[in-house]
Amino acid sequence: MAASDRTVLQFSSSSSSSQSLSARVHPLVIFNICDCFVRRPDQAERVIGTLLGSILPDGTVDIRNSYAVPHNESIDQVALDIEYQHNMLVAHQKVNPKEVIVGWYSTGLGVTGHSVLIHEFFSREVTNPIHLTVDTEFANGVGTIKAYVSNNLSLGDRQIAAQFQEIPLDLRMVEAERIGFDTLKATTVEKIPSDLEGMEASMEHLLALIDDIYKYVDDVVEGRIAPDNNIGKFISDAVGSLPKSPPAVFDKLVNDSLQDHLLSLYLSSITRTQLSLAEKLNTAAQILRFFFCL
Amino acid sequence: MATTTARSFLQVAATEEVAPPLRVVQMEGLVILKTIKHCKDHSPSLVTGQLLGLDVGSVLEVTNCFPFPMREEDEEIEADGANYQLEMMRCLREVNVDNNTVGWYQSTLLGSFQTVELIETFMNYQENIRRCVCIVYDPSRSDQGVLALKALKLSDSFMEPYRSNNFTGEKLREKNLSWVDIFEEIPIKVSNSALISAFMTELEPDTPVTQCDYDRLQLSTSSLLERNTEYLIECMDDLSLEQQKFQLHYRSLSRQQAQQQAWLQKRRTENMARKAAGEEPLPEEDPSNPIFKPLPEPSRLESFLITNQISNYCNQINGVSGQSFNRLYLMKALHED
16 A cells, blocks of 8 residues: 555654654753844844754754854745855864754744745755744743654645644753853853852752751651651652761771871962962072172 | 034043953853853863954953864864854854954863963964953863853063063063963953843752752862872972073073183283283173173073962862862761761
């Protein structure tokens, strides 16, 4: 039974693989898209661009980078600067050859009619591209970020429509966490936290967490809150994960580390003293020599 | 109305002549992310890229950046690199990105960035743009939950002797220039557009614990400390080599002076003899004699840089140890509970 014999609408072959497809977006991409949107030309309603990345071994599409591509939209046509798109691709690949085109993005909520045309263009660059939409207008009051893949509906050999199917999107941002959300969330941050300040913040976090647990346990014990077995298990796991070692061994461990660190601290201080001493002596020697020469 | 605008234009023209000193570098979150991505992707090899932005009064705004491809030792490829830079700037201009170079960024390994190359690059940039800055990012330290970004510039008092390539001890003493005065660190301010801020707030509800906290509370820092100390020792070796150079110089200098004295003594007795014989005395100076040629003093630049480097490592060791103390005491307290 060949496909052309049937008169039912059917998806093209890519539909089967798209079931398990999912995507992961790095925070840089979102930042880049927002920046491009802020800097869009006056008359433009939205910005579109190319997504770069790679496909992970487990089939997840890892979207790691992006760049905007200038385009023009009127009611009945879309013009994309293909040369620009190509130049940028070559430039990006020079820096990181492992990142290839994985799809394209546009701002705005959901898929519009023109998206099909643009999607078709990107389908020529890569098979089964991903379409990422970022709602920069906050139309529903929330910033919606969605990813789609497209399936072609065909009647026999003729394509009559394209269906955009949403795929799961992983927005966990480990890189951004590393920098600290406090730095990236606010519109202005006066100063980058130094290592000790960061440590202080982490300690405060930890203390707050421990306080929370104390409070929870107390509440459960006194019957103010219904106990949750899962939380209980987590707490007992956490307490159990402390290594059980006799106090003498533990003390020795801690003291040894402390002494190691103290020693290196001492070394660095003595080096510093040496440096300033050497500087002073150098100048003194020079002055002496200077007078001597006179 | 027209006169007031004219005056204000005049005022603007007048104020522009005295450029206010650079006080703050304002970086967009986008630039930070881009820099970190580029540096991390290629770590441990060191990479560089260009910073784009605006120069507004005493604030240098860095609004975008782009990476340079890995540098290669081929001339043809070098020309290619220049082309790439121009092409990239042109492309970014088309999407309305600020098209003004304000400096460059580079990655470093444990803060070992104080080199002659950095100074040379800086001077190159400085020739073309009045105000530029170098952002240094250290991927190896970010594993500890530290955002190791630094904005540096060469101090004005250093640039002048560097241009004339004059690093003799006397000159430096005249200028009162010491090794701490080579680089100036400029505070970094981070800014994000309201749109990005909204998205970040939207996407990331306040999590009680972040990756940052995990990294900071990591107990094992011995490898970091070890490497820091290793580099420190290497630097000390370099420094002692430099100092040997100076000692050699001073020794040959004093030898030369002794030779000069001897020569002068000889000439004087000779002249005395000539005077007694009624002849014209010979001149007391002889420029053609090799012992009167002044010995070139070795440059202090290298030792200054090494000193800077050493003090940097010392600071890092202090920082790492300080953090470790915190963690160890925390661990102890936890265990006692």
